[in-house]
Amino acid sequence: MNRSAASQVAESPWGGGVAPFATSWQKLMMWIFIITDALLFAGLLVGYGVIRVANGSWPDQGEVFHMNFIALMTFTLITSSLFMASAVGGAQAGRKSHVTLYVWLTILGGLSFLGMQAYEWTTVIHEGARLTSNPWGVPQFGSCFFIITGFHGMHVITGVTILLVVAIRSVLGRYSAEGVEIAGLYWHFVDLVWVFIFAFFYLI
Amino acid sequence: MTAESHGYGIYWIIWGVLLVLTFVMISIGEANISYLIKGALLLVGAAAKALLIIFYFMHLRLEKAGLAVIVLVGIFLTGFLMFALPAYDGAHVFENLLYR
Numbered sequence: 472m473n474r475s476a477a478s479q480v481a482e483s484p485w486g487g488g489v490a491p492f493a494t495s496w497q498k499l500m501m502w503i504f505i506i507t508d509a510l511l512f513a514g515l516l517v518g519y520g521v522i523r524v525a526n527g528s529w530p531d532q533g534e535v536f537h538m539n540f541i542a543l544m545t546f547t548l549i550t551s552s553l554f555m556a557s558a559v560g561g562a563q564a565g566r567k568s569h570v571t572l573y574v575w576l577t578i579l580g581g582l583s584f585l586g587m588q589a590y591e592w593t594t595v596i597h598e599g600a601r602l603t604s605n606p607w608g609v610p611q612f613g614s615c616f617f618i619i620t621g622f623h624g625m626h627v628i629t630g631v632t633i634l635l636v637v638a639i640r641s642v643l644g645r646y647s648a649e650g651v652e653i654a655g656l657y658w659h660f661v662d663l664v665w666v667f668i669f670a671f672f673y674l675i
Numbered sequence: 676m677t678a679e680s681h682g683y684g685i686y687w688i689i690w691g692v693l694l695v696l697t698f699v700m701i702s703i704g705e706a707n708i709s710y711l712i713k714g715a716l717l718l719v720g721a722a723a724k725a726l727l728i729i730f731y732f733m734h735l736r737l738e739k740a741g742l743a744v745i746v747l748v749g750i751f752l753t754g755f756l757m758f759a760l761p762a763y764d765g766a767h768v769f770e771n772l773l774y775r
Contacts, residue, residue, distance in 0.1 A: 492742040502742060506749040513754040521761050538701065545697055553690040556732045560683055652734075659732045663725050669697075670721040674704030675714055 501653045505660045508626075512664050515622060516671055519615045530607035532673050535595065541673050544587045545665065551580025552662040555634075555655045562651035567644060570651060574638040577658065581631040588624050592617075619672055623664055630661045689731045696724050722751075
């Protein structure tokens with residue numbers, strides 16, 4: 472098979488070539504992981520929706536949480552996504568110092584988010600919320616809150632870990648543009664999940 | 676370097692739109708309207724934010740269309756089905772509550 476035939480095969484999706492959708496296998500696998508991980512959160516949110524509708528009554532989130540604080544958490548995560556997008560752009564343009572700066576800023580955003588989440592958890596636990604009971608209403612409120620935000624928080628911790636590896640590699644000059652982009656895909660996904668948690672757990 | 680400067684510009688625009696959408700959604704959440712309308716509006720808002728993130732921050736618009744189909748159908752259709760299948764049971768309970 473000559474070179475042009477091989478690249479033709481690679482161009483057609485799942486044509487038996489080495490690169491389905493003309494992406495590397497690393498990037499494709501990250502996309503497939505993101506789909507499955509999105510379905511995990513879809514399952515959690517649907518479970519929460521059924522529990523909530525079946526219960527009829529549900530605590531007023533405005534009384535439980537400080538909405539301005541939750542809005543600040545959302546702002547932090549969206550802004551960290553902006554930094555990550557800038558880091559990916561810098562990596563593609565081959566600007567090492569730009570990548571290093573923006574990856575560290577993204578990590579800072581992620582750590583701030585985690586700090587705020589730790590503060591939020593501490594506050595509600597202090598006020599008496601547990602997995603099995605809480606002072607505001609139906610017991611399932613507590614389990615939904617801890618499990619959904621806990622799963623998301625674990626993803627943020629994972630994301631920060633991945634970004635720390637990228638940041639250290641970029642300081643050493645051992646990063647690849649695609650490596651930064653794939654780490655970015657995961658980071659944006661964590662932001663994406665928060666969009667749905669914010670809308671359906673905190674707002675409605 | 677025009678592509679590069681264009682790239683950064685669009686990220687700031689998307690960031691701004693995401694923030695505006697967030698504040699609109701908070702207002703909707705606090706508005707005194709029925710749960711059905713509130714839920715529908717928040718669903719549209721969340722989907723809009725999700726699509727902006729997927730297409731612009733995650734660069735899905737630059738990938739092959741086939742990958743975009745897999746991602747969007749995979750996430751949204753399966754997510755919808757996951758909701759639709761138990762929704763009948765949920766709606767039944769919901770109706771009882773509405774007309775109680």
